[in-house]
Amino acid sequence: MKIKINNLFFKYKNTDVLKNINLEIMKNKITAVSGVSGAGKSTLLLCLNRLYEEFEGAGVSGSIHSFLDNKWVDIFDRSVHLPWLRQKTGLVFQNPNPFPMSIEKNLLFPFRLLSAPKIESENLETEIINTLKKVHLYEEVKNRLKMPASSLSGGQQQRLSIARALIAKPEILMLDEPTSSLDPESEKKIEALLMELKKECTIIIVSHSQEQIQRISDHHIKIENKTASALY
Numbered sequence: 548m549k550i551k552i553n554n555l556f557f558k559y560k561n562t563d564v565l566k567n568i569n570l571e572i573m574k575n576k577i578t579a580v581s582g583v584s585g586a587g588k589s590t591l592l593l594c595l596n597r598l599y600e601e602f603e604g605a606g607v608s609g610s611i612h613s614f615l616d617n618k619w620v621d622i623f624d625r626s627v628h629l630p631w632l633r634q635k636t637g638l639v640f641q642n643p644n645p646f647p648m649s650i651e652k653n654l655l656f657p658f659r660l661l662s663a664p665k666i667e668s669e670n671l672e673t674e675i676i677n678t679l680k681k682v683h684l685y686e687e688v689k690n691r692l693k694m695p696a697s698s699l700s701g702g703q704q705q706r707l708s709i710a711r712a713l714i715a716k717p718e719i720l721m722l723d724e725p726t727s728s729l730d731p732e733s734e735k736k737i738e739a740l741l742m743e744l745k746k747e748c749t750i751i752i753v754s755h756s757q758e759q760i761q762r763i764s765d766h767h768i769k770i771e772n773k774t775a776s777a778l779y
């Protein structure tokens with residue numbers, strides 16, 4: 548097991564979103580999360596890396612324990628270092644969001660964070676190349692690393708966003724509808740990539756597509772009426 552959620556309640560300022568969530572997320576598996584629009588899928592992801600704290604008035608109760616750096620961590624513990632938690636629990640958003648800088652600088656960005664693994668500068672180039680190869684983007688961008696990331700196609704931008712999450716070496720990789728804005732060809736590439744990545748990461752993917760969930764998930768959680776149930 549990688550994550551254990553007990554009795555989780557969540558609210559934004561005036562809106563109760565999640566109630567009494569109890570879930571176990573398995574290590575090195577792909578867990579899909581589904582539910583209608585507004586059900587609380589993205590919110591559940593924000594709980595797992597405490598990104599909800601960026602919203603004033605948001606509050607949680609209950610507990611989430613994640614197995615990170617070989618130990619169980621109570622992630623709501625105030626002593627948890629947030630940059631470390633967010634490095635360990637990477638998040639890829641629904642719309643590809645390359646930062647307004649070059650492809651290469653997008654990938655160097657996580658190293659500006661305090662908790663990204665320290666890498667000698669001469670090894671950074673190798674790290675960039677290896678990560679781009681891992682997301683099957685290297686051949687397409689190897690001659691334009693210094694060009695703006697915004698010049699990439701949507702599917703390429705999403706693979707870059709995944710690369711940027713991966714270069715920080717997360718143990719948990721969360722993806723919020725990562726293929727919803729992509730063509731079927733790019734969608735297939737990302738699905739194949741996730742199947743490979745589960746060897747090294749525990750993956751949680753929010754998806755609206757029943758077909759996609761069937762193709763790639765080992766487990767499926769549905770959020771309905773503010774609570775979550777594991778379908779398999």
Ligand SMILES: Nc1ncnc2c1ncn2[C@@H]1O[C@H](COP(=O)(O)OP(=O)(O)OP(=O)(O)O)[C@@H](O)[C@H]1O
Pocket residue numbers: 559560562564582583584585586587588589590591602
């Ligand atoms: N920052 C916020 N402040 C207040 N309410 C919010 C905030 N973000 C989301 N909500 C509300 O919380 C509920 C859950 O939103 P959430 O984004 O988690 O849903 P979702 O399942 O991801 O939906 P979708 O499929 O449309 O992305 C919704 O009612 C939404 O309007």
Ligand SMILES: [Mg+2]
Pocket residue numbers: 588589590723
């Ligand atoms: Mg959402």
